Amino acid sequence: MTTNAELKNRRLAAAPRGVGVMCDFHAAQADNALITDVEGKQYIDFAAGIAVLNTGHRHPRIVKAVQEQLTHFTHTAYQIVPYESAIALAERINALAPIDGPAKTAFFTTGVEAVENAVKIARYATGRSAVIAFQGAFHGRTLMGLTLTGKVNPYKAGFGTMMSDVYHVPFPTNGVSVDDSLDAITTLFKTDVDPRRVAAIILEPVQGEGGFNPVPTALFEGLRQICDANGILLIADEVQTGFARTGKLFAMEHHTVKVDLITMAKSLGGGMPISGVVGRAEVMDAPNPGGLGGTYAANPLAVAAAHAVIDVIAEEKLCDRAVQLGERLQARLKTIQSKDAGIAEVRGLGSMVAVEFRNADTKAPDADRVNAIVKAALANGLLLLTCGLYGNVIRFLYPLTIEDALFDKALDIIEGAIKG
Structure with missing residues (x-):
């Protein structure tokens, strides 16, 4: 042994x-x-x-779904030869996601890929480059993910200069109020970045690595007002909160505020690697063909697992x-x-x-x-x-x-x- x-x-x-x-x-x-x-x-x-x-x-339903897909094909690269199962999964998520108006979904492989692509989409749709994130946030380990992440050790330490045009504001916890967080953004606009250069504000509905701190509804309401007043997109990073963890399919369902883009990954695949971005159709359609994608994006085995995950969440x-x-x-x-x-x-x-x-x-x-x-x-x-x-x-x-x-x-x- x-x-x-x-x-x-x-x-x-x-x-x-x-x-x-x-x-x-x-x-x-x-x-x-x-x-x-x-x-x-x-x-x-x-x-x-x-x-x-x-x-x-x-889960038996997920195992069965993956086994069934194995009898057909394991990979074609969706952006070369597409397939119905990925289209159907996008349709299901478009219908389920708390997005105002028509929605569209793009699939990727890892959570940080979803975050990176949400930022890319926001930058292309707005023609702007700056992004605002929160202290204590975790958004992944690639360079943009690290830059957005609001914790130095063990993630940022030793990796050199981060990406430019990313700004952090305090998250409302440990004595910081919602008004403090919103005032910090107002101050940021006066001291560091013109709001007309800001493409997006990104945050987790419940901070994960930061300490499982739920976002107060008042913060989302204030952020929505700031975004609407300045042409900024609001991104919810639901990589960890999504797919029933918080008692809703998406954690954003706990709030009346709607965001423009939502990232997802982790429990979407039930153990298979898949991630995605769902958002308002006109925003998602902004990048040109070829601007989004990935060799393993919408992998058919992971897509099959994701269909089963959504079924299990509903049926059980x-x-x-x-x-x-x-x-x-x-x-x-x-x-x-x-x-x-x-x-x-x-x-x-x-x-x-x-x-x-x-x-x-x-x-x-x-x-x-x-x-x-x-x-x-x-x-x-x-x-x-x-x-x-x-x-x-x-x-x-x-x-x-x-x-x-x-x-x-x-x-x-x-x-x-x-x-x-």
Whole structure:
């Protein structure tokens, strides 16, 4: 039997250290919300491939859809020889996305590709170059993605000069109000960039890496007013929030405000690599033919998986399930919080839930305690992820298809790890 130690040694010898790896165990099998490693130990998966597996590992409907597509073709390059399944997927997303008026969708492969292309589309449609993002944001690891991302370590450090014409403003958290954020944009227009040069403002409806901070509705309303007054496009980055995670298919459905472009990826493919941008048809149509695309964009296997994902979300009522599970998790965490002064806040939207830890006396971010909790949970068979600017937040990203008994077992492990 191959051991985890043997595989770790091979990995360290073969792969660069820049690809950070959290776990010392290696997957051999995964089923719904359980991962089994090469030594036979099982872990409850509250990471879900970083929000990729809202429908769980190897959902039978998704496996069947991919197997069926394999009997036809695996690749033609959609921009060379198109196919009906990708057209149908675009039609479904156009009908489902919270976009005002007719919509169109373009598919890509990774989340950051969706972000990059949303910026490209916005720049072409407006004839402008500048983009405004928020502190604490995460938008990916390519150069534009890194530039938009509002966190230096470990993402930007050492990679040199970022892209030009990208500006960051404070996100309303940790004492920053919505008015503070909006006033910062007004100040930016007076001190750093002419609003007539700004193509887009981009933000996540719930900050992911930044700490699972939901955007207040008032911020979206203020941003919409600013954008409309200045001819700026508003982009919602739903790479992590999309496809039932927050209790809605798209997190933007929690708001009455409509954005111009929405990026998507992660759980759209249920484990297969696919991303996309959906937006107002006249905006999406701005770039010339050939300006958008990619060799693997709209890969037919991933497209088949995405159709199955949308079916599963609807048929298994995963948006409702996200709300129910999130309420159960928040209730347990708040009960623990009532006796633990180190828990600063329990927050979330649907099943995009987080718990933040601060020193009970100094109120300083307590990353050491968070790391100890994650380590204790892992020792007891539960995989958790951290986030936040200071690494003092635990985020919970379980599959929405997780069985009730397994979910309850995970909650017990979480409580034990927090109490120590």
